[in-house]
Amino acid sequence: MSIKFTVVKKDKSSGARLGKLKTPHGTLETPAFMPVGTQGSVKAVSPKDLREIGYKMILSNTYHLYLRPGVDVIRDLGGLHRFMGWKGSILTDSGGFQVLSLGAMRSISEEGVRFQSHLDGASHLLTPEKVIEIQAALGSDLSMVLDECIPYPANRDYATESTDRTVRWARRSLESRGSENQTVLGIVQGGVYPDLREQCVKDLLELPFDGFAVGGLGVGEGESQFCEMTKFVANLLPKDRPRYLMGVGRPQDLIFAVRCGYDLFDCVIPTRNARNGTLFTSKGKINIKRTEFTRDDRPVDETCECYCCKNFTRAYIRHLYMAGEILGSHLQTVHNLTYYYDLMEKMRTGIREGRVDLWPSEAESVMQDAGSE
Amino acid sequence: MSIKFTVVKKDKSSGARLGKLKTPHGTLETPAFMPVGTQGSVKAVSPKDLREIGYKMILSNTYHLYLRPGVDVIRDLGGLHRFMGWKGSILTDSGGFQVLSLGAMRSISEEGVRFQSHLDGASHLLTPEKVIEIQAALGSDLSMVLDECIPYPANRDYATESTDRTVRWARRSLESRGSENQTVLGIVQGGVYPDLREQCVKDLLELPFDGFAVGGLGVGEGESQFCEMTKFVANLLPKDRPRYLMGVGRPQDLIFAVRCGYDLFDCVIPTRNARNGTLFTSKGKINIKRTEFTRDDRPVDETCECYCCKNFTRAYIRHLYMAGEILGSHLQTVHNLTYYYDLMEKMRTGIREGRVDLWPSEAESVMQDAGSE
Numbered sequence: 001m002s003i004k005f006t007v008v009k010k011d012k013s014s015g016a017r018l019g020k021l022k023t024p025h026g027t028l029e030t031p032a033f034m035p036v037g038t039q040g041s042v043k044a045v046s047p048k049d050l051r052e053i054g055y056k057m058i059l060s061n062t063y064h065l066y067l068r069p070g071v072d073v074i075r076d077l078g079g080l081h082r083f084m085g086w087k088g089s090i091l092t093d094s095g096g097f098q099v100l101s102l103g104a105m106r107s108i109s110e111e112g113v114r115f116q117s118h119l120d121g122a123s124h125l126l127t128p129e130k131v132i133e134i135q136a137a138l139g140s141d142l143s144m145v146l147d148e149c150i151p152y153p154a155n156r157d158y159a160t161e162s163t164d165r166t167v168r169w170a171r172r173s174l175e176s177r178g179s180e181n182q183t184v185l186g187i188v189q190g191g192v193y194p195d196l197r198e199q200c201v202k203d204l205l206e207l208p209f210d211g212f213a214v215g216g217l218g219v220g221e222g223e224s225q226f227c228e229m230t231k232f233v234a235n236l237l238p239k240d241r242p243r244y245l246m247g248v249g250r251p252q253d254l255i256f257a258v259r260c261g262y263d264l265f266d267c268v269i270p271t272r273n274a275r276n277g278t279l280f281t282s283k284g285k286i287n288i289k290r291t292e293f294t295r296d297d298r299p300v301d302e303t304c305e306c307y308c309c310k311n312f313t314r315a316y317i318r319h320l321y322m323a324g325e326i327l328g329s330h331l332q333t334v335h336n337l338t339y340y341y342d343l344m345e346k347m348r349t350g351i352r353e354g355r356v357d358l359w360p361s362e363a364e365s366v367m368q369d370a371g372s373e
Numbered sequence: 374m375s376i377k378f379t380v381v382k383k384d385k386s387s388g389a390r391l392g393k394l395k396t397p398h399g400t401l402e403t404p405a406f407m408p409v410g411t412q413g414s415v416k417a418v419s420p421k422d423l424r425e426i427g428y429k430m431i432l433s434n435t436y437h438l439y440l441r442p443g444v445d446v447i448r449d450l451g452g453l454h455r456f457m458g459w460k461g462s463i464l465t466d467s468g469g470f471q472v473l474s475l476g477a478m479r480s481i482s483e484e485g486v487r488f489q490s491h492l493d494g495a496s497h498l499l500t501p502e503k504v505i506e507i508q509a510a511l512g513s514d515l516s517m518v519l520d521e522c523i524p525y526p527a528n529r530d531y532a533t534e535s536t537d538r539t540v541r542w543a544r545r546s547l548e549s550r551g552s553e554n555q556t557v558l559g560i561v562q563g564g565v566y567p568d569l570r571e572q573c574v575k576d577l578l579e580l581p582f583d584g585f586a587v588g589g590l591g592v593g594e595g596e597s598q599f600c601e602m603t604k605f606v607a608n609l610l611p612k613d614r615p616r617y618l619m620g621v622g623r624p625q626d627l628i629f630a631v632r633c634g635y636d637l638f639d640c641v642i643p644t645r646n647a648r649n650g651t652l653f654t655s656k657g658k659i660n661i662k663r664t665e666f667t668r669d670d671r672p673v674d675e676t677c678e679c680y681c682c683k684n685f686t687r688a689y690i691r692h693l694y695m696a697g698e699i700l701g702s703h704l705q706t707v708h709n710l711t712y713y714y715d716l717m718e719k720m721r722t723g724i725r726e727g728r729v730d731l732w733p734s735e736a737e738s739v740m741q742d743a744g745s746e
Binding site: 076312319320325328 | 412413414415416417418419420421437441442446449450451456457458667668670680684685686688689691692693695696698699700701702703704
């Protein structure tokens with residue numbers, strides 16, 4: 001494999017671990033959050049902005065890039081890193097999640113997933129082999145296998161059948177990999193059924209994956225099942241390889257999952273919320289649209305050092321939002337991504353220095369979150 | 374007055390002049406182009422971006438800020454500079470142009486202009502006095518008088534009546550000015566009638582304006598009348614005060630007008646075109662939407678040093694445009710504003726060093742412009 005993952009330190013009070021992940025595009029410390037660059041751009045910020053905040057790895061979406069501008073275009077232009085001007089690492093998802101969310105516009109078979117493009121309705125087939133090939137062409141540092149993200153609720157029969165297929169697809173993915181230099185992560189499914197999750201991990205462990213992702217959580221199963229499954233699966237995964245909890249999540253989810261021992265995360269929450277005017281602060285979320293901020297002379301978060309907070313007031317950010325100014329989306333995204341970066345950095349420091357007092361308070365975060373929506 | 378304007382050098386081959394304009398927020402060299410920040414934000418770029426390109430003065434719109442967020446809000450938050458985080462100079466227009474473009478939603482009387490807000494339909498009255506007061510509250514470095522921008526075509530009777538009223542409004546504006554520390558520029562109108570333009574200048578010269586703007590050009594009168602009037606009025610204006618050609622224009626217009634002896638310019642062309650995918654290059658305009666750019670590995674302009682051109686390909690910019698990504702608007706705006714900055718800088722250098730060979734070629738620019746649309 002062409003990544004190297006090392007657990008540098010383990011937290012004494014939880015399953016959390018400090019890791020070092022080396023990819024062909026640099027080394028980063030884990031646990032780490034990856035901003036989502038769906039269409040080859042993290043919405044409303046530039047690669048320079050991401051670097052300045054501190055990010056070293058982002059996620060991009062195979063499905064979207066495959067449809068537009070097309071994989072051949074990106075390959076001909078030197079791969080995704082060069083195409084989007086991003087010098088850090090890139091993890092690409094398999095497209096499975098996007099395809100499956102198309103609902104009636106797709107059908108699953110043993111072969112793969114047939115779907116209609118959301119752009120022009122054209123018919124496409126994504127197979128496990130093709131998805132690996134696409135990600136090789138993109139030049140991703142970390143590729144994901146094609147899987148089915150089981151919706152919630154799903155009955156036991158469906159979950160069993162689907163999980164078994166995901167495992168068969170995982171095997172085909174690795175068999176089709178042209179070179180072991182392509183880092184591929186397996187994906188654990190199984191819905192909310194512990195024994196299915198356990199069997200899935202057991203099956204995947206027979207294959208030489210470079211790391212493991214956990215999918216199908218945070219899809220509507222509710223707080224308690226989410227926590228239960230997240231923790232349960234983490235304990236089944238090998239300690240020597242990176243663990244990636246897909247599509248998660250809110251600040252409190254990240255804190256919980258880091259304690260469970262996950263290393264990598266991605267979610268559209270910080271960027272999407274930013275464009276909707278929902279901002280994370282050290283005192284809970286705020287909705288910048290509210291009238292109370294019309295003359296608020298304070299920065300979004302007084303403890304934050306980002307470009308938005310060091311130079312602009314809540315009143316101005318609100319004005320930009322109300323006036324539909326692009327700069328509003330930009331500044332709010334810079335802030336929310338800084339909040340997420342800082343949150344992860346606090347946890348990394350907490351583990352590194354063995355200081356529980358440096359950890360953000362999960363309970364507090366949840367409470368504030370609920371209170372200010 | 375609280376600005377100081379000095380002509381540093383005159384061009385030998387034309388009426389162009391190199392000037393130094395000192396405002397309460399810094400000193401800049403003229404001829405200078407001011408990016409337009411309609412709603413207290415130059416669309417799709419931050420104050421940091423503007424500074425990095427080299428801009429030291431921007432224009433903002435009284436009409437828009439008056440309606441949203443409201444002048445009292447901006448005043449309470451410490452004025453427009455602080456509100457929008459811009460440390461450079463700001464010229465505010467009077468709102469006359471915006472109000473007059475409302476058409477049926479406004480009516481002009483001797484008192485001022487009554488209009489309905491484009492936001493909520495509420496009725497407002499802008500008088501010459503109120504417009505000066507608003508700009509004082511905003512803390513503009515350069516304020517403009519309320520005027521009527523005469524549409525084209527307009528018959529001689531209407532143009533005469535309107536120009537006379539604009540002069541009476543100009544007098545009321547200066548009389549209402551609370552302090553001579555508020556820099557106010559008069560506006561020359563008169564349509565396409567040379568004698569009306571001449572009389573207007575004569576009347577305004579009796580008043581202690583800190584500079585003069587020329588309005589009502591580039592409103593559909595066509596190339597030859599535009600050039601004729603632009604040149605004619607420039608020669609009537611005093612040499613010791615700044616001359617501002619309002620709302621102009623395309624690169625070739627700027628080159629022509631600088632040669633006529635104008636010092637200040639503003640226009641939405643570079644920023645608006647950027648968001649529409651029309652980019653200025655040293656080889657003419659390009660429309661990034663075109664299929665020919667799908668795999669174009671070159672920067673937008675190989676001679677440009679902006680962040681967009683140093684880091685991204687035409688193919689990527691096109692992809693961002695087609696995918697509706699905000700980053701596309703941002704990068705294209707950075708590029709077009711850099712093109713305009715560099716264009717002015719070439720002319721400043723040309724005058725400073727007395728080198729005609731450094732000037733951009735106007736004729737060439739016009740031709741390219743026509744050819745590539």
